[in-house]
Amino acid sequence: MCGIIGIYGNPEAARMAALGMFAEQHRGQESCGLAVSDGKVIHLYKSMGLVKEVFTDEVLKTLPGYIAVGHVRYPTKGAATKFNTQPHLVETLFGPSYALASNGDLVNYDQIRARLEAENVYFNSDNDGELLVKYLAWQIIAKNKDVVEAIRCLMKDIKGAYSCVFCTRKELYMFRDPLSIRPMIWGKNINGDVVVASESCVLDILDVNGRSEVPAAGIIEVNADGVKVIGNNPAQYRQQNHHSYCVFEHIYFSRPDSYHFGENVFEVREDIGRKLAEQDKGLEADCVVPVPDSANFMAVGYSAASGIPLSLGLIRNHYIGRTFIKPEQTIRDESVRQKFNVLPNFFKGKKVVLVDDSIVRGTTIRKIVRMIKLAGAEEIHLRIGSPAICYSCYYGIDTPHREELAANRYSLEEIKERIGVNSLKYLDMNSLRECLKEPDEYCYACFDGKYPLEKE
Ligand SMILES: O=P(O)(O)OC[C@H]1O[C@H](OP(=O)(O)OP(=O)(O)O)[C@H](O)[C@@H]1O
Numbered sequence: 001m002c003g004i005i006g007i008y009g010n011p012e013a014a015r016m017a018a019l020g021m022f023a024e025q026h027r028g029q030e031s032c033g034l035a036v037s038d039g040k041v042i043h044l045y046k047s048m049g050l051v052k053e054v055f056t057d058e059v060l061k062t063l064p065g066y067i068a069v070g071h072v073r074y075p076t077k078g079a080a081t082k083f084n085t086q087p088h089l090v091e092t093l094f095g096p097s098y099a100l101a102s103n104g105d106l107v108n109y110d111q112i113r114a115r116l117e118a119e120n121v122y123f124n125s126d127n128d129g130e131l132l133v134k135y136l137a138w139q140i141i142a143k144n145k146d147v148v149e150a151i152r153c154l155m156k157d158i159k160g161a162y163s164c165v166f167c168t169r170k171e172l173y174m175f176r177d178p179l180s181i182r183p184m185i186w187g188k189n190i191n192g193d194v195v196v197a198s199e200s201c202v203l204d205i206l207d208v209n210g211r212s213e214v215p216a217a218g219i220i221e222v223n224a225d226g227v228k229v230i231g232n233n234p235a236q237y238r239q240q241n242h243h244s245y246c247v248f249e250h251i252y253f254s255r256p257d258s259y260h261f262g263e264n265v266f267e268v269r270e271d272i273g274r275k276l277a278e279q280d281k282g283l284e285a286d287c288v289v290p291v292p293d294s295a296n297f298m299a300v301g302y303s304a305a306s307g308i309p310l311s312l313g314l315i316r317n318h319y320i321g322r323t324f325i326k327p328e329q330t331i332r333d334e335s336v337r338q339k340f341n342v343l344p345n346f347f348k349g350k351k352v353v354l355v356d357d358s359i360v361r362g363t364t365i366r367k368i369v370r371m372i373k374l375a376g377a378e379e380i381h382l383r384i385g386s387p388a389i390c391y392s393c394y395y396g397i398d399t400p401h402r403e404e405l406a407a408n409r410y411s412l413e414e415i416k417e418r419i420g421v422n423s424l425k426y427l428d429m430n431s432l433r434e435c436l437k438e439p440d441e442y443c444y445a446c447f448d449g450k451y452p453l454e455k456e
């Protein structure tokens with residue numbers, strides 16, 4: 001899912017971008033990078049690690065300029081290495097000329113890469129962000145296209161999810177795939193600086209007031225003349241007559257204080273909690289407890305609808321990030337134990353409704369249930385704020401191979417037994433759709449296998 005950011009117009013663009021990247025650190029924790037232009041040279045710095053560790057004052061001082069393109073990475077194409085870290089920079093005869101950062105993943109990477117390699121385009125990584133920027137540079141340099149034409153060609157040829165920020169030495173561009181799978185939002189602050197990011201929480205902390213989502217297949221050009229929104233009909237690039245917003249952004253990935261796809265994320269989560277409670281009429285319990293963080297608002301909604309009191313019985317350590325997006329299973333296993341603890345003397349003898357947003361591999365919930373049982377809970381009724389995940393994602397989420405998905409390996413009854421709860425219910429598809437203002441505009445492929453774009 002990764003986080004992208006673009007800044008235009010602020011003389012301290014790198015500093016501003018680093019602040020924004022910190023606000024979307026939850027979208028990628030493995031590595032991060034920034035490309036910054038002062039109008040003459042584009043400087044690039046990237047490294048493994050978190051934003052606050054990588055972009056120290058010393059590093060930021062080496063990145064002068066008023067245009068910045070940044071990325072926090074959760075690897076989905078190419079291993080977690082510095083080479084695969086975004087943004088990627090293209091050097092031409094005139095020096096470093098183009099940089100790009102992307103959120104999403106492509107379904108025809110191999111085909112496009114083979115085509116570019118046959119045209120003598122060289123690659124330094126296995127990452128899709130590099131493919132996108134090399135494609136644009138090739139269209140611009142070898143095919144003599146202007147940037148906007150090059151982006152239109154990209155939309156015709158390259159299939160997948162891509163919310164992209166691209167810069168030349170003097171201009172910033174933002175564009176988004178015709179299905180709008182990943183979020184992307186932009187606006188201006190009081191000084192007229194342009195900010196584009198994956199989530200609106202970034203715009204909030206950078207004091208951006210007005211804001212708009214980048215439209216499907218939208219291309220926005222920012223330069224000394226101002227901001228130009230270039231009309232580009234998505235229908236010419238896609239087969240379906242609707243978007244394919246990732247519904248999982250609302251369920252898990254995004255921060256609850258973000259707004260996108262026309263919805264406040266926290267409200268969707270509260271509605272999900274209400275729907276879960278509706279499926280549970282008559283269930284008697286002492287408390288509703290969320291698995292922090294992503295399920296917090298679902299538990300709020302459940303409690304409001306059921307009248308069962310909300311309790312924060314599980315406490316998380318804030319110095320450990322998200323476990324699902326960690327690349328290795330051993331790290332995920334250790335992280336869960338380090339991340340959560342139970343309140344002392346809280347669960348003893350209680351009937352608990354435990355709410356989590358999703359079960360992917362089942363790593364988190366098994367350990368949590370064990371903890372709550374050891375703490376003396378009498379009954380645990382587990383409620384999951386999404387349908388069972390049975391299919392992998394090809395659009396920027398590293399959902400494991402189908403064989404690793406808990407819902408694929410076991411029946412509902414088996415999962416209930418393995419986790420060790422008294423009852424287990426998932427949210428059903430219809431209820432999930434009822435939580436959304438425009439349910440037909442979403443992708444649900446990890447639940448129903450109906451992929452908006454097949455992997456080629
Ligand atoms: O079944 P699993 O493979 O364990 O994955 C699902 C869990 O992982 C996520 O939490 P995570 O800790 O990543 O982030 P959060 O703090 O935002 O909830 C998600 O919210 C579930 O709790």
Ligand SMILES: NC(=O)CC[C@H](N)C(=O)O
Pocket residue numbers: 001002003073074075076077078084086102103104105127128129396397
């Ligand atoms: N999850 C993402 O959006 C990651 C972006 C890109 N596919 C990468 O691996 O860098």
Ligand code: SF4
Pocket residue numbers: 181245246247248249392393394395396397443444445446447
């Ligand atoms: S398959 Fe699932 S995670 Fe991937 S884009 Fe679709 S809804 Fe989102």
Ligand SMILES: [Mg+2]
Pocket residue numbers: 291292293294295356357364
């Ligand atoms: Mg969680």
